[in-house]
Amino acid sequence: MTAILDLQIASTGDNIPSQADFQLWTDTVLTHLNLTEREMTIRVVDEDEIQQLNHQYRGKDKTTNVLSFPFEQPALFLPAGITLDPASISDEMPNLLGDLVVCTQVVATEAEQQNKIISHHWAHMIIHGTLHLLGYDHIEDDEADIMESLEITLLHKLAIDDPYQDH
Known part of the structure; x- marks a missing residue:
């Protein structure tokens, strides 16, 4: 397993994928990129929550399919007189990737409008995010x-068609 997932279901919507689906999709990304043990949260929400977050963080007062909140490493502040050996500071990506917030209703609506299998569209949104x-x-x-x-x-x-081709 390469992804450590915190899956939060805060939606009353239908067709929400299983924990195993989310795991497969995130593991597919991380394995392909040769990354291991990366932690992330996926929060599945309804339209009101995604719209509020989209407005708050992106200034767009409308729903969206997925929002990504990458983890930002806080600056390290050391007390006066304390220094670190530069060789001991790693440039590696932290294990914590961040949070994805996905809207059940928007994913379902897009899948229908674009004539896509809903589970395939979910996979695309999770991979994209x-x-x-x-x-x-x-x-x-x-x-x-x-x-x-x-x-x-x-x-x-994952045996899923190109999501950018015309449907």
Whole structure:
């Protein structure tokens, strides 16, 4: 197992994947990237909570499918006169990746509108969000190409079609 998951179900929605599904999807990402023992929280919510979080953290007063909150390493403040040997400070990514918040109703609506199998869309949202926690982004075209290519590769490992093809 490569992902240590804290799964929080705070939704009354239908078609919420199992713990095993979430584990498979996150493990697929981490294994492909040769990462082990990374911890993350996945919180499954309803529309009111995702809208409030989207408004609070992104300034967008609307629902969304998934929000990613990468862990930010706090600065280390040492008392005066105390120093650390620079060789003892690791540049490795911390084991704590961060939090994903996924909206049940938005995922279901998108899957229906895009003619996708709902479990496949859930897998895509979890993989997409996990990649964000790992620092991948899609703001710039070249970044989007890299991230989408990786998503397609990971979903293919799960026997899931390219989510970016026309449906």
